[in-house]
Amino acid sequence: MEVKTKSLLDNMIGVGDMVLLEPLSEDSFIENLRKRFDHNEIYTYIGSVVISVNPYKSMLIYTPEKVEEYRNRNFYELSPHIYALADEAYRSLRDQDKDQCILITGESGAGKTEASKLVMSYVAAVCGKGQEVNKVKEQLLQSNPVLEAFGNAKTVRNDNSSRFGKYMDIEFDFKGDPLGGVISNYLLEKSRVVKQPRGERNFHIFYQLLSGASDDTLKKLKLDRDFSKYNYLSLDSAVVNGLDDAANFRTVRNAMQIVGFMEDEVQSVLELVAAVLKLGNIEFKPESRCNGTDESRVKDKNDLKEMCELLGIEQSVLERAFSYRTVEAKMEKVSTTLNVAQAYYARDALAKNLYSRLFSWIVTRINESIKAQAKTRHKVMGVLDIYGFEIFEDNSFEQFIINYCNEKLQQIFIELTLREEQEEYIREGIEWTNIEYFNNAIICDLIENHQNGILAMLDEECLRPGTVTDETFLDKLNTVCAEHQHFESRLNKNSKFLNDHSLPHCCFRIQHYAGKVLYRVEGFVDKNNDLLYRDLSQAMYKANHTLIKHLFPEGNPAKVNLKRPPTAGFQFKASVGTLMRNLQTKNPNYIRCIKPNDKKAPHIFTESLVCHQVRYLGLMENVRVRRAGYAFRQAYEPCLERYKMLCKRTWPHWRGPAREGVEVLMADLQVPAEEFSYGRSKIFIRNPRTLFFLEERRRQCLQDLATLIQKIYRGWKCRTHFLLLKKSQIVVAAWYRRYAQQKKYQKIKSATTVVQSYTRGWQARKLLRELKHQKRCEEAATTIAAYWHGTQARRELRRLKEEAKRKHAVAVIWAYWKGLKVRREYRKFFRANAGKKIYDFTIQRIMQKYFQGLKKTLPSMSPIDKNWPARPYIFLDGVHMELRRIFHLWRCKKYRSQFTDEKKAVYEEKLEASELFKDKKALYASSVSQPFKGDYLEISKNPKYQKLNSSVDEKVLLADVVNKINRANGKGTTRILLLTKKNVVLADQKTGQVKANVALPDLTSVSVSTQNDGFFALRLKEGSASAVKGDFLLSSEHLIETITKLHHIGSTASDGEQLNVDISDEFLVQFKHDKVCVKFIQGAPKNGNSVSCKRKNNRLLEVSVPASA
Ligand SMILES: Nc1ncnc2c1ncn2[C@@H]1O[C@H](COP(=O)(O)OP(=O)(O)O)[C@@H](O)[C@H]1O
């Protein structure tokens, strides 16, 4: 196990633990505190108690690093700190399953609340983490700002003084994770709501609300931002330095949300706060009645009205409650009027009650939120932050109660510290002698004794019939408590105070453990009674506001309780009793807060003030008790670990049990036997001197050890360095040798290679030489052989050549001779016309060859085949062309001879068409490839035209559908056109009815255009029968055929009169009586491909023909 040897004894300023103070006196105690305070050491221990001196400045000792430093460390290990106490408490709660309580005491402004927050934040930081746990932590921590806003106020002692007691139980599970908490509140100082002493303020929330709320919220709450408008807010110290009310208001709203307040709940709370402010502004005036008494009336009803609106109360009900008081007794109701003073009293009582009940409700509401869920057993850590002991100039009932509470705490401190101390000695088996200390049980008894305690007397007075005043109460005290040592009163039987002028008549004085306090009895009875007129509580109950109704349950007329409610004193005593019982079951941890000055200023240490606190807190006694037996104790293991270097036998290791080691150590150091005792697990050192002796020896020894360690370390370091150098040198040498050898080897290797190559070269050259010699020998032989063969061959060749020459010569000579012989023989046959014969023969041969060739290369028999073989001889050019022409004519004749008569007629027609139109009309070209069918309608076969067919006697040569152009608009009407040898017939296309029948002789001419259109005009002989209706302007798809046929019929007719065909782009047509000009123009391409005919005027029809492609 690692045992840390750092301790609070190291680097100590003064002494960290007062128990070690030597010599121990009040002066040295305070001097030690001052010394530490001056060095910013605000925490000092008395054993396990932490003394905290308020620094009044922010300290850098609460950082997360500090939290880590103190986490899981032994209490005395580090310099004193509140974190050490919190850590100790948390660990014994978690690890030893002991419920803990942290009791924080000290007077107002000494830093109790801050200390409690530090403890809580430390525990929150070190305990478990996780989403759920963090939420619980956050809620627990955020309950503080809410409670502080409603329960804290600025007082002369403290700008943020808690005006209520608070005890918070934080509950943990077995792992030490927080589960939730329960807050108990004690006696809120509610008188502050209506009146504040000079230099003090009302509760923070009033100022926060007015400065921090938005205009909108204030308007809703009918409030004004100006503090001076409210009677209940003291003005002289409304603004506190360093306190940002507006920012705090936002913090509080946020905290309320985190803690779990609903938005409407927050709103209700603020409404109640506003209502209290409004209530303070209600004023009363007297109104005389006929019986001579004065009755109170509300002066200005505006505030009353607004308050009633806020809380949903009927104004008249509340107004009445401020003027009358109903007393119910034994089924009897008596109503009395209130005078002005009583009305004010009632108003203030209502305000106080309203506020204090609101506060209690907030606590309950927070508890609901932070309540632990699990039903398993919890470990509990209680943190008690209760108002400190208070001594004012004017002390009243509240101070009495507060101081009583502090007495009880002191009591429990005494009891538990001593008991704890005693128990430790018993546990450790050490002998214990009792120590004298002041036990304040007697003061507690004076206050709380059931029979004759002050609180019991007060209750008795309050419940007694008859007139009860504060004076009768004091009288009673004077008689009952006169004998008590701690009770002082001028008028008691004990005559020793008769002439004590510091003790006024209407007061009594108690000698508290923390000093004498003079209480003024005025108000004791009232405050103890804490009366709120029933009419008021009933008025509140009638409110149409859920929260306020809930706060005044006694106002419910159905539950009228005639019994008096328990008095304030009684309630407080009971709750303090419960608290004490609760604390007694837990392991206490103390934080004693001390206030260094009255000015709330840093760096000022007012000795008298501190001395007073040290005295009444009983700190000296605490030290004495702690030292009575043994000043210092420590478990054996850490003790041995810390001091083992002081003895050779225990240094550096002790193998046996720690206790024996410590015994050996002590014997070796010759510490006198009476100076220490051996407990079961701890050694107890009686005198701090002994501890310091040990510490001093340890310090010296540590120095020696440090030197030794340094020496050994230096030696080790040098040796290590040397070894390192040596090792390095070897490595370097090895590497170098290797390198050198490598080099040498490489040299030898290359030398060998050179030698080797020389030898090999020499050998190779030798071999080469031999081979060359051998080869040369072979070559020489070959050459000689070749030469020899060459010579042989040449010789042979020469012989053969000479032989051939000889043979040739013989042949030539023989040929010459032969020729000569032949010439001489045939000379007689070669005479005069031999040349011509040879020529004719040659020509004949050539022609023969030409014709035979032409026969083989003749082209095909197709008349359109243009091929013809090329001529072979120039002199045959004419013949060749002529033959070609003859061949073509013959080929055409052959072709024609195949035709039948009909086909011939067709071609003749085509020929006629070409004669008529070729190069004259653009339409002709497209008609060449179209066969002339004649009967396009199949008139003889189609039954539809049977009647029409039968109406013409001649054979139909042409039957076609044409358009008859209407003169009026140029549009066409379809007609069937029939052509026979004798007539032209136009008939209706649908019905087949003959519309016109023109005998061919009546036709004089036909007019067509030169263009690509099918228009034609049939012009009739003037005066003929057919000419009555005028000429016909027609258009036909088969114009060329139609006209050709007409023309042909004309030419073959017996009378032999020719039909004229006029081809012109402008011609006249006779319509009945008028002559109309038909004009053909080239149409623009936009008109498309169709021919259109338009009547331009009476005398002009314009035919637009698209330009032919
Ligand atoms: N540990 C501390 N560090 C710094 N300032 C402190 C510390 N303890 C207290 N104070 C100051 O003292 C003031 C009063 O402390 P507080 O805890 O409210 O006193 P108490 O609760 O005892 O009346 C605080 O508002 C704060 O300014």
Ligand SMILES: [Mg+2]
């Ligand atoms: Mg406080």
